[in-house]
Amino acid sequence: MRSASRVLFGSVLAVLLTCVTPAASAAPNYQGLWWNAPAGSESGWGINLAHQGDVLFATWFTYDAAGDGWWLSMTANRTAEGTYSGTLIESGGPAFGVVPFDPARVTRTPVGNATLTFGDADNGTFSYTAKGVQQSKTITRFAFGVVPTCTGASAAQIVTATNYQDLWWAAGGGESGWGINFTHQGDVIFVTWFTYDADGTPLWFSATAGKVATGVYTGSLIRTTGPAFSAVPFDPARVTRAEAGTLTLTFSDGNSAAFAYTLGGVTRTKAITRMPLSYSGTRCAAPLAATIKGKVFDGAIEKAVVCADANGNGRCEAGEVQALTDAAGAYELAAPEGYRGPLAAEVVAGQSRDAGPPATAVDRTYRMASPSRDYSTNITPFSTIVRLTREADYRLAEESALNELGLPPRFAINLQAAPASGSLANSVAGSIVAALKDAHATSVDYSSSDALASVVARFPAALTHLPKLDIDTHGEPINQRETYIDGHLTITNPAASGAPTQLAIKIRGRGNSTWWEAKKPYKVQIVNDAAYAGVADFLGMKKNRNWVLLADHLDHSLMRNKLAYSLGNSSVFSDGLKWNPSGQHVEVTLNGEYVGVYLFAEDIRVDSSRLNIRKISASQLDGGYIVEVDYPQDCDPILQYTTPKGVRICVDTPDEEAITPAQNQYIRDYLRAVEGDIYGSGNLSRINAVSFADWYLLQELFRNPDAAFYSSDRMWKDADTAAIPGDRLLNIGPIWDFDISAGNSDQYQTNGCWVNKGFDIVPDWPNWYRKIFDHPEFLDLAIARWQAKRPALERFVNAAIDSFARRLSEAQARNFDKWQVLGTTSWNTHYVFSTWQEEVDFLRHFLNERMAWMDQAFASPEAYNSLCR
Incomplete structure (x- = not known):
């Protein structure tokens, strides 16, 4: 029996950095089955690639020293144009016939590393070191029919796909540790199923499944032996193939199927879905019909x-x-x-x-x-x-x-x-x-x-007209941030048909420094009654009872929060950041008095319509949690935690009424371990490094004063059984509080790094970003992510500013007629402009100049270290 240390295979990201579909649509996608070049020269082994953006998940099916079928997996990140590298993992787990399959019994052991380098969309090199053996092989696509074209796609587009080429696993990741690759060309699917033998060692089967009906494919399962992975030359004549069973695949849509098999006297049917490496995916399609x-x-x-x-x-x-x-x-x-x-x-x-x-x-x-x-x-x-x-x-x-x-x-x-x-x-x-x-x-x-x-x-x-919110508290003032008062809300959306929506609400003040401004921010909770039950959405945002009204009184462009949230939700960043709040500009009347333009926005909470991670029960420990870096530690004492390096944390979810002592200790221990990794010389295996890179880049673009590990810097962790491997780790986000960013404070410079250097005047300011860049692999990741995002980033930012300015052009005049702050100074301002249009022009100028400077900083590790360390 081959041994392996106990680690979850499903945490394919445990030593790596996950990401998905990039903004640029023209980059080659390498998804599919590859084998030695020239084609057929080493028939008997191959490597399947699931390609989502800047990450390849590879399963290499080959043979061990005894000639038995053996497979390794690798999550390979893009390190240069056409180049992807990662750690080779050997897995062990429950046998293919075991019911139930327990993912906790899956083990994974690093056994080497590999690099995939592509010369074009159909040819490349596979270089590896595995168990001390170092080799390099030229590879090409395995073509047995018409090869489909694969591109990045949204979840909705994947559901409608009729080509099923991808990596699939048990539905929802419930049996993380095994998977099945489909290479789909014409009416034939070539299958490689990676699973485990009776002794728990890695085992793979292949099948050529032909179409027998719409969405139905069937074939024989083949067990193969052959020369060891290290054999030079690899002799395909020594490969043996024996029929071991049968399989049938029945697809109900592009992301749902039944995998039925009979093997070794065992008959099973498993529901399968595509395996998400992060928050998007890849769709393949056959050549164009006439x-x-x-x-x-x-x-x-x-x-x-x-x-x-x-x-x-x-x-x-x-x-x-x-x-x-x-x-x-x-x-x-x-x-x-x-x-x-x-x-x-x-x-x-x-x-x-x-x-x-x-x-x-x-x-x-x-x-x-x-x-x-x-x-x-x-x-x-x-x-x-x-x-x-x-x-x-x-x-x-x-x-x-x-x-x-x-x-x-x-x-x-x-x-x-x-x-x-x-x-x-x-x-x-x-x-x-x-x-x-x-x-x-x-x-x-x-x-x-x-x-x-x-x-x-x-x-x-x-x-073109903004929606209107009319709030009536029956004359009672909203003068507290802790206590809700009753009221009614009327939402009039000119874009929608039908009568205005009328709802019972509870409302209170919110915010820290912003609460003390003349234009107040508010927290709104919709009463769960028949009227709420009849609401389909809120201005197009997903239905929820909890909302905030952001006053944006310190931001005279009225759009910094809106722009940042929209960018965080865009394809530029959504592949690395699971969820960020949305907001819609509205005009608000309070008790008959016009109070200006607000951003009606989603608040941050664990919910299926917000940050969709597990709602942790009292008996669960490993997730989901939300914590906030909050230097003032404005939270209940039971939720306060200061890390060994001095980062001041508030646990947000579970709250003080729900959290158990064991949960409180668990998340403290996890944060302590993460900090130890960041400040030590080991790997960053407990964090989703892509989320940390993307959050950093977005915050650095806006030069957000709060983002230097001061306040509003949230992090979260889902359960260890979460479907998306990166969710099982510590992620940073969702983003929040951008009203004094982008030059709207004493951090007005368009040059210089801030997120990792802010508060340098304070010795040993506790900021993980000061140390995380000591890890060369993280710096390489941040540079690669910036360079991949950069073209789409500029296009999105400038188009969004144009769009938001058009929609605000009439309402802003009413806002600044009510609040005559244009041309005046406040505690946060460095530049003062006398018109709203000048404010908008400055925001655009700042972000474009900032992008140009970040191009210099993220040109290379040497450039970053020179400009930002």
Whole structure:
């Protein structure tokens, strides 16, 4: 029996740094099965790659010294363009037939390291040291059919996938420690299942599963022996293959399947899903079909003209392949060979009909579009705004579209069906169509750089006026931060149809320094009654009873918090930061008095609609927790903890009424151990280093005064059984408090590092970021993350500032008429501007100058050490 030390295999991230789909969409994706080059020269071993952004999860199926099937795994992080490195892990665990499979019995032992270097999308080098053996092999893709194209994708896009190429595991990670790789080409899936033998040692099976029905594939399980991984040369003639059983795969959608097998007299069926390495994923798709099929809908649009819009101008013109939609809005278009470009739909007055409801003839001609057939063959009002952004990264394009439409970052754009009648999405779609009708009258060219601005300028008031919140406390003043008082809240959202929403609430003051300003911030709790039960969402944000009203009184641009939260939720950072709050600008009236523009925002809490980690019970110890670095330690004494190095912590979740002594001790011990790793010379195996890198970069960009381990710096840990391996570790975030960031304080310089150097005037200021950069692998990670994010970051920031400024342009005047603070100084200001537009211009200038300086600092380890240490 081969031995291994007890460690969770599922914590594939225990010595590594997780991350996912990057902002740049053009980078090669290496997901799939690879083998020795030239193809077939060493048939019998291979390496499966699951590729999500800047991380590859590799399973290498090979043979041990005795010739038995043996597999190793590796999480490899991107260290340079086309280069990924990591630690090779040998695992042991319960045998394939054991029920239940106990992930706590899985062991993992580092046995070496490896580097994957790719020359192009189909060829590379696999260099490794394993159990003292050092070798390097050229590798190429394993092609037995038409190789699919793989790209980064959202969860919604993965669900609709019909190509299943990926790494899969027991649904929800409930049996972390084994997995099954699918290489899907045409109607065949090549399967490699990595599991364990009766003695607990690693074992793998392969299968060639053919399609027998829609979503159903079946084949024989093969057990293989061969030359040891160290054999030179590797002789494929010595590989033996023996049929060991059968398997059937039944897919219900792109992320759900049943894995049924009979093996060694054991028959089992397991529910499986794709294995997330972090918060996004990869979708593979077969080559383009000759016929483009899709639908045109606001409601279903009959007799719309659809075309392959080769010149991208949004018109269907002579020479462009065209078709008419049927009564269901469906079309089939005989596309030019290899066509991947924009699609356009002309909805013609007097010809086209909108199925509604109600079904009506179209009164005015308008045009809709999709940026490409790869993005969507369905053409809708939302896909049209995405098209008009002219952004090649479709996730970034969707985020820009949401900002323009005044919708929150995680609002779901559904391109598969018309929005439900009466929904916010339906109302917004109707407003888009109204603008498109006006734009058509002026012949807007959809390929022009000002096309989006031309359409946005025609948005009706429903998309340009801020929602209004009317709070009534029956005249009772809100003068305390601890005690709630009763009241009523009326929400009027011009973007939505229907009557205003009326809710019973409890409200109190909130904030530390901001509470003492003239414009007060508030905490709002919705009463859980019938009225609340009838609410679908809050201004497009997920339903929850707990909200904050951020006054942003010290931020005369009124958008620093909104911008930071939106950036934290964007594809630029959401692959490394699990969740960040969203907020929507609103105008507030309190007891009949106008009190200005606020940010109606999500608060930070453990909840399925917020930070979705386990709600810990009294009998559980390992998660989930939220803690806050808070130098004033403004929390109940039982929740206060000061680390050995002096970091002052408040435990946020569980709170003082729920936390048990054992839980309090557990999280203190974990934080103490993390600090020991950071200040020591060992690895950073207890933290999700990607979250620490991304949080650092976002905070450093804004040069946030609180982020130097002073206050509002939260961290969290989920249970050790969490589905996403990185969640089992200590993560930093969610982000909070940006109102005095980005030059809006005495930290106004655009140069110089702050997060790891702030408060340098205080000897031995307790800041983990001062020491974490002593670990070269963390510095390399931060540099790689900055360089990968940089192009999309600049585009997102500048587009978002434009969008938020447009939406605030009218309301800000009313705010500053009420609060006449423009041109005045306060305790936080360094620069003073006399107009709101100057404030917005300064914010843009600061962030762009800051990005340029960070380019210098994150050019190389030497540059960072010179400028920031």
